[in-house]
Amino acid sequence: MAKVTVSKKACTVNPLKMSQPIGGVLAFLGIANCMPILHGSQGCTAFGLVLFVRHFREAIPLQTTAMNEVTTIMGGMDNIEQALVNIYKRAKPEIIGLCTTGLTETRGEDIHGDLKLIRKRNPELADLPIVFVNTPDFKDAFQDGWAKSVTRIVEELVVKSTETIPGQVNLLPGSHLTAADIEEIVETITAFGLTPIVLPDISSSLDGHIPEQFSPTTIGGITVDEIRSMGSSLATIAVGQQMESAALELEMRSGVSYTVFDRLTGLDANDRFLMYLSGLSGRPVPLKYRRQRSQLVDAMLDAHFFFGGKKVAIGAEPDLLWALGSLMSEMGCEIATAVTTTQSPLLEKMPCDEVLIGDLEDFEMRAKGSDLLITHSHGRQASERLGIPLLRAGLPSFDRLGANHKLSVGYRGTRDLIFQIGNVFLEHTHEGSPDSWPLPEAHGVAVDEGIGNEHAAQAQTV
Amino acid sequence: MAGLNIKVQEVFSEPGCDKNQAKDEKERKKGCTKQLVPGAAAGGCAFDGAKIALQPIADVAHIVHGPIACEGNAWDNRGSKSSGPLLYRTGFTTDISENDIVFGGEKRLYRAIREVIEKYDPPAVFVYQTCITALIGDEIEAVCKAAREKFGKPVIPINVPGFVGSKNLGNKLAGEALLDYVIGTEEPETTTPYDINIIGEYNLAGEIWQIKPLLDHLGIRVLACISGDAHYHEVASSHRAKAAMMVCSKAMINVARKMEERYDIPFFEGSFYGISDTSDALRQIAKLLVQRGAPEDLLARTEILIRREEARAWARLNSYRKRFEGKRVLLFTGGVKSWSVVSALQEVGLEIAGTSVKKSTEEDKERVKELISDDAHIFDDLPPREMYKMLKEAKADIMLSGGRSQFVALKARMPWLDINQERHHAYAGDEGMVTLVEEIDKALYNPIWEQIRKTAPWDSEIHPLSIEGRR
DSSP: OOEEEEEOOSSEESOOOOOHHHHHHHHHTTBTTEEEEEESOHHHHHHHHHHHHHHHOSOOOOEEOOOOHHHHHHOSHHHHHHHHHHHHHHHOOSEEEEEEOHHHHHHOOOHHHHHHHHHHHOGGGTTSOEEEEOOOTTSSOHHHHHHHHHHHHHHHHOOOOSSOOTTEEEEEEOTTOOHHHHHHHHHHHHHTTOEEEESSOHHHHSSOOOOSSOOSSOSSSBOHHHHHGGGGOSEEEEESGGGHHHHHHHHHHHOOOEEEESOOOSHHHHHHHHHHHHHHHTOOOOHHHHHHHHHHHHHHHHHHHHHTTOEEEEEOOHHHHHHHHHHHHHTTOEEEEEEESSOOTTGGGSSSSEEEEOOHHHHHHHHTTOSEEEEOGGGHHHHHHHTOOEEEOSSOOOSSSOGGGOOOSHHHHHHHHHHHHHHHHHHTOOOOOTTSSOOHHHHOOOOOOOSSHHHHTTEEEO | OHHHHHHHHHHHTOTTOHHHHTSOHHHHHHOSSOOOOTTSOOSOBHHHHHHHHHTTOTTSEEEEESOHHHHHTTTTOOOBOOSSOOGGGSOEEOOOOHHHHHHOSHHHHHHHHHHHHHHHOOSOEEEEEOHHHHHTTOOHHHHHHHHHHHHTSOEEEEOOOGGGOBHHHHHHHHHHHIIIIITTSSOOSOOOTTEEEEEEEOOBTTTHHHHHHHHHHHTOEEEEEEETTOOHHHHHTGGGOSEEEEESSGGGHHHHHHHHHHHOOOEEEEOOSSHHHHHHHHHHHHHHHHHTTOOTHHHHHHHHHHHHHHHHHHHHHHHHHHHHTTOEEEEOOSSSOHHHHHHHHHHTTOEEEEEEOTTOOHHHHHHHHHHOSOGGGEESOOOHHHHHHHHHTTSOSEEEEOGGGHHHHHHTTOOEEEOSTTOSSOOOHHHHHHHHHHHHHHHHTOTHHHHHHSOOTTTOSSOHHHHGGGO
């Protein structure tokens, strides 16, 4: 059980957090032939675009309503209308996602009403699905934006159905999962004879593949028709606590009941998942996974020597923090520091004393003396200054290749992650030297100062 | 906001900008940026431009007053290098909350400035205004003034909310802030007859370090580079330079012109891209310095250096001519002048299959036309779909552009090279030209191209076994 505290500094230094609107945008990038728009100034879009391009190393379809000072004050309906009409004309998307920003939320706009009027004035837009999401960037964080977009997509598109499509299962993955993670979960569900449909599915749009033709919109993802059919599924599987609200919305709307798996990293977590799938499908757990489980158990045996007692500092969004923190704790590590971006019911369950909603300056100050840092690429400066190895996890990962193909779910993903981290520990093993074990009387006592005490004073309990 | 609007108008009527001067009064008032089209716009905002222009000042704490998006999504992502302090790579933001929107963010900003000064003790703090904080009426000038008086340190307001315009406008407004608050506020320890400023150079991938050895050799001192690898003190005392070079784009023409007006520092516009341009730039620097009283032997020494360096570069480049024979380049540049790179590539024997003049002035367009005989290869704007088609149909062998269009080339299975601000290689001066040519060669002749252009055996119309299987 952890105490959740919020940093009380006036100045955020070295942000861990990314903004809510671009989290919202990323969800739309997992829908086929989609064009997301940020309703804000063109910079809001440009910054998000560059971030995603650097992380995914893919073209990112993302447009802007290009608000300026005057249109912001007067209201953005004209800009929304122009943007929708222009995008429809140029890119012919099958769906448009419209995420607001702090700029347009500060004034406050009735986008729902505006869209009605815009559709009326532009008959070509009448049947085009346009999903808008309120995502002010002065509130919440990246994973909240993702979750809100998915919830809104469900609200707008999922239809209630009296018929069930046999074997169809909804999968709602959180924003912390990679393309490889989603592929792995899909493969596992399929192995039980079930047919998963994934909302949103960045594993088919942002997995880095070569499309046959040029497309100005997304080059993969769940189709609008598939989303509409989610009300006919057998069940909904939500991965990550952030997805509960979308899963709940889906259940209320269509009656499809849901189960949340707060993580799929770790032995126990995957045991529960496979037993659930077995129950749902009425089939036994396939041999392949029995074998993989055995491999994971063996990996834990081989690796635990190097994990036990190690101090780990983790900076990540709540669901990723939970998945990685739980695994590290289950392998015998001590979570010396846990810093996150936004509130979540998981935080107080974390296996450490405190979880701080803060930044990478907080992280760096508290991480002194740790054996390993786990955070996104922006942890590289802290890693250099502290001389502590960094494992990159989460978005953005702009200084490594293959960020979206990193696997950390399932027995197989957990096994590989344990090996990867274990190898870092192995590489940085402290070796003894003649001066390693001095007698206290002979040399005076070297006192190891407590870490981060000065900082604790700055944080306050919520 | 009234003050800001006046500033924007002032920048729009910049007399140093020939593009502005060619317009009538009414056109000029509209500004140099095209009206952005919602749903069809690309590129950064004015705040982004200001950040690009000023963040390279390495020892300054750059605080962004706004919501998390403006700094959290974009910090430590630029290629400007520093030879010393690294504070510019630390991301500072007030990360304003809903509460600040309701009650105003000025107090949070003031406290943020205090925290940063107490913890990091920088020689100066730059505070960047953003859209939301401008909208709710936070007066950053007033907050900076109060902080300056209280903490006894320069605290500089950069009043460039994103929604006032484009990146280019942001560059210029950032320059205005330097002119208003920084330049001329400190004195250099010493001066020499060989002191120059380099304006509009951001030391991407360390490019200034490809030029500095040449200047060092001639005894020319860069008093201030605005703003690549700069320290606050250098910029603050840059008004004592004898001459200035404005690098390439017109991003900071206002700074060069006003420094000439106020401090009598003559400037010329030049480029360090390409061998002949680099040599020209060195000549011009020498000429201006001699005009300002430097000993005349500088001219001869410069010529000797140019001859030696050009020979050294060509000795390395000549071997590529044969490899580049008949190779065609599609060139899309952003901040770098098209003609400058065009002539550089032609120097090593590459053909230009097409180039854009989207951001160029009329004068630049004319120069491009002189270099490329066939007008059909000069595009005002080429949409990604057309770009893709050209590459797919192999009308070019390689594309050189900014990161934004890289996937258009790569997905068409064509070589691509980054020549914009995210690039990892330094391409300035003769050394940079050699690097650029090496990189083009590496890209063109990488063995992957042959492999990845083959269709998968099961897709091939010819049975794979008939060709591959016999090996």
